[in-house]
Amino acid sequence: MGKGIRGRRGKAVRPGTHSETTESKHPAGIIGVIDVLNQLEADGRVDRYAIGGAVGATFYLEPVATQDVDVFVAFTGQMTQGLIDPRPVFDYLTAHGGRVEGEHIVIAGWPVQLLPSTGPLVDEALAEAVTMDVADTSARVFTAEHLAAIALDTGRIKDHLRLLQFIDTGTINMERFEQICRKYGLLDKWRVFERKYLEVNSEF
């Protein structure tokens, strides 16, 4: 866990290599967010991060408009009275140029939503997230099958649209996806989804 992330210019991200308190060291935009996340993990403030949501899906699908970057983090070791204490992470990010805005922290111009694991499905998604090259750095992203399963589980209209995109483009391994659904009690939801969207309409 926490291995394999590569920093800018192909170098491994080393702890403490970004100790200045300015955001200007990072490029603007999502690449800048990825830089900060890599450093956050390298400095041991989170055990592991992975990008999910619309930005995560963009690694596999056509880009779709989104207002923020959903980042799932394993906060192990930061429990206070049995609850996750995200303050050390927020303190670290604000010390590195982040700005708290409501439930987001703005990094490199993008509102970033840091999300703890909500259960075993996200735990597995975090553990099995893959490292992908982006420009001259790398990012950890949920697998397409986990993104699809989380979309099914979340179940909003935009999540269903995303799941349809994954299916329509043949991006996900259906056998693996159904395996995840079975493991995490999502088969009923999947059957309902199939009946609703896939049995009548072959196109959307």
Add this chain to the structure above:
Amino acid sequence: MSFDIQRIIASKKAWRKTQAQLPIEEKLIILERLRDRARTLRAATKHKEDTVVDAGTTKSLSGNCRSP
């Protein structure tokens, strides 16, 4: 120009596939542009920044929309 709906659907599907196959760096740039465009549209239509509509209930957290 054709109004053949099947051709239009096929064309859109092909375009989506092309978009999906772009290098991730290009797709992230598109994301930035889409967000900027959405912000411009929102500002032009004077929607509140924090409006979140639950599609299931058509309720709005900020009160901009009302249940039918």
